[in-house]
Amino acid sequence: xxxxxxxxxxxxxxxxxxxxxxxxxxxxxxxxxxxxxxxxxxxxxxxxxxxxxxxxxxxxxxxxxxxxxxxxxxxxxxxxxxxxxxxxxxxxxxxxxxxxxxxxxxxxxxxxxxxxxxxxxxxxxxxxxxxxxxxxxxxxxxxxxxxxxxxxxxxxxxxxxxxxxxxxxxxxxxxxxxxxxxxxxxxxxxxxxxxxxxxxxxxxxxxxxxxxxxxxxxxxxxxxxxxxxxxxxxxxxxxxxxxxxxxxxxxxxxxxxxxx
Numbered sequence: 497x498x499x500x501x502x503x504x505x506x507x508x509x510x511x512x513x514x515x516x517x518x519x520x521x522x523x524x525x526x527x528x529x530x531x532x533x534x535x536x537x538x539x540x541x542x543x544x545x546x547x548x549x550x551x552x553x554x555x556x557x558x559x560x561x562x563x564x565x566x567x568x569x570x571x572x573x574x575x576x577x578x579x580x581x582x583x584x585x586x587x588x589x590x591x592x593x594x595x596x597x598x599x600x601x602x603x604x605x606x607x608x609x610x611x612x613x614x615x616x617x618x619x620x621x622x623x624x625x626x627x628x629x630x631x632x633x634x635x636x637x638x639x640x641x642x643x644x645x646x647x648x649x650x651x652x653x654x655x656x657x658x659x660x661x662x663x664x665x666x667x668x669x670x671x672x673x674x675x676x677x678x679x680x681x682x683x684x685x686x687x688x689x690x691x692x693x694x695x696x697x698x699x700x701x702x703x704x705x706x707x708x709x710x711x712x713x714x715x716x717x718x719x720x721x722x723x724x725x726x727x728x729x730x731x732x733x734x735x736x737x738x739x740x741x742x743x744x745x746x747x748x749x750x751x752x753x754x755x756x
Contacts, residue, residue, distance in 0.1 A: 545616060546674050548599050553623045553670040553746075555592035559585050559630035560663045560739060564656055566634045571649050575641055582634040589627040596624055611681075611753050619749040623670070625742045626663055633735050642728060645721065651713055652736075655706040659739035662699040666743040668692055669750055676754070686754050693747040703740035707733060 562585045569578035599620060603613060636642070644652050669692040672685065679685035710733050718726050 545599050545603055546677055548595055550670055552592055552595045553667050555588055556623050556626040557663055557667045558588050559627040560660055563630040567656055570637055578638055582638050585631050585634050589631045592627045596620055615752050622742055622745045622749055629738055645717055648713055651710050655710050655736055658703045658706045659736055662703055662740040662743040665696045665699055666746040669747055681754050689750055693751055696744060696747040700740045700744040703737055707737040
């Protein structure tokens with residue numbers, strides 16, 4: 497494994513090249529006229545996964561946004577529209593899965609990265625859980641044609657908006673990842689990300705409070721609803737709250753990158 501320093505910093509990254517010495521590699525990078533190595537310079541550098549990771553998070557957030565449209569369709573009992581939105585969520589989730597597979601396939605173990613490979617993969621896994629959560633909620637509600645009691649609609653709508661704000665904050669933090677990389681995971685950019693994650697934690701706390709309120713309201717209605725419906729309503733409430741929990745984990749993963 498060779499590392500090349502430029503202006504007192506390491507530039508990433510390439511695997512082992514048994515047919516060239518370290519000096520050959522350095523001359524190849526900094527002297528365009530040097531042609532001893534037959535490998536093209538592009539072979540030295542692994543493809544950066546940062547942009548694809550950010551794109552993956554955009555896809556995940558798109559699923560969460562569409563979930564709001566799905567909920568509104570379910571509130572009005574427009575199950576045809578709800579089915580169309582559910583299919584749109586599935587389609588975008590599939591696109592996110594394709595990006596995830598591409599990142600994994602192009603992140604060889606020999607690649608030198610300024611972040612731990614496992615940390616990056618764990619971040620990707622948490623982002624993927626956001627897209628899956630939106631797909632699961634829509635799939636469960638559509639499959640059962642779940643009707644939210646009229647008394648709970650406003651509270652569910654408010655709870656969803658709180659969770660949407662949390663995932664949007666997670667996306668905002670992820671969008672700083674490329675700048676964070678350029679800054680070497682320190683300085684003002686690192687401080688900015690830390691501030692974003694602190695705000696994310698506060699939004700997650702607001703989600704917890706919203707969940708408490710929603711469960712309390714449902715408890716008051718339990719006697720008037722079929723027990724099976726009550727069970728699934730509690731499940732949907734928990735799944736909605738999971739959006740904020742997962743978003744907070746995305747933020748925690750970013751802090752891990754900064755710490756490492």
